[in-house]
Amino acid sequence: MSTPAATLGFTKMHGLGNDFVVIDGVRQQVDLSPAQVRAIADRHFGVGCDQLLLIEAPRRDDADFTYRIFNADGGEVEHCGNGARCAARFVHDQGLSEKTSLMFDTLGGLIRPQLLADGEVRVDMGIPCFEPARIPFDAPAEALDYTIELAGGPVRVAALAIGNPHAVLRVDDVATAPVATLGPQLGGHTRFPRRVNVGFLQVLGQNEGRLRVYERGVGETLACGTGACAAFVAGYRWGMFGPTATLHLAGGALRLAWAGPDTPVFLTGPAVTVFEGTLRQ
Template sequence: MRVLPAAGLRFAKMHGLGNDFVVIDGVRQALTLTPTQVQALADRHFGIGCDQVLLLEASARPQADFTYRIFNADGSEVEHCGNGARCAARFVREQGLSDRDTLCFDTLGGLIRPRLLPDGQVEVQMGVPTFTPPDIPFEAPAEALDYPLEVAGETLRVAALAIGNPHAVLQVADVDHAPVATLGPQIERHARFPRRVNAGFLQVLDRGEGRLRVYERGVGETLACGSGACAAFVAAVRWGVFDAAARLHLPGGTLELAWAGAGTPVYLTGPAVTVFEGTLSV
């Protein structure tokens, strides 16, 4: 089977707050990506280099403009990526795939709706968060605001929720000194998260502002994680330490978030930047 077009694979390198992507038009290019090929594209020494590879395809669902697929650097396909959704929306506009300001993407985590704003930012309606343990999925006898989680001989208190993909959030006193590199991978692969999990380390500054670092499933720590920011924000609202709108500062920059409460979608706003476009020859 031919995987890449004969003329080479056309792509754009993009980022949202330093969370970087290889974005591919699968509407006008016929291709199939294997995990090995994704790993090669994501390799920062021998490939293009990225946290995730994003693929836009025609959608079979009439309410969706495109199917939006996300592949982590390890080759695994995942449900959601907020920073990637903003970049995908910018890519659609810049590549002439649509001139609409508001789009609908079909993802493994459900339908999401990015909107290009006049100031160059992109707002994404990220969907309704899920807290029921089997739906996250997370092994727990009943839903709770947080749970004890045994990691490396200590008991952590984490919120567990899904916003398209699974997240664990723990509050820390100082995000600069949080043990992200050591606890992150252990939380990611904890046995109580059967599909692995993104681990967020949140420092609350006040009721409308916080700092966050995220160890992403299948990637490692990234400069920013959009769905991780949504999960941390929602957890903090449920804990009663954030109001219904807040800003989160990540290593790569700042995201704005809003949530009206249970049963309503989370809104994420931030930048999306094209770094360069190219063609990969094989």
């Protein structure tokens, strides 16, 4: 990044209430420290957001843009599915690209968002990874689920990466799931060296479920795109979901599709612009 400007334009967006400050780093000079990201994300003294998204010129020939994601704690992370939809809407609405099918380069690899005629955005989220070393997760071998010891006793989770590392627990009722206690315990567990996002999944049927997600560096959010993908894939592998499903999160519903091993997961949902503004630096 180059020397920052005195003021910085931004757009506030959300995907099902998972909210973002989106910044154009193609036409603006942007250099934000973790402390500045935290200040912008602060809901009392800043703009307020779950994540800050930075759109930059591509660093590789096969990408249209570099898409970077910073959690509210200032840390940069690999992927954000709700953010990817908002980023695609942003580059189109800002005139950065006229394409309806895009290629974004992220820390978690290439992703492919597509703007649909009905206003929603469909994202090829990539192929989920189950190899413990690549998630990363401390386990001797790959398994459908694992036992993890916590302060209150052992829990069974699926562990996988889809851009970000995820742990998924099946619960009887998301409304009473111990998100506030188990979320932080699992999110910072030593078996996940980069920390982990934690999904609490309630299966309603072969094509429907409910989900709450505790995100590393953020806390519980109204929606989480990669978390929805991870929960859907875990449910599919457990034999509880078919190849498509709708997951209901606090902020609304996301539609998922997966053809099985070695194929990408597709995520479809809305991307909404709330307002635009200018930051003084």
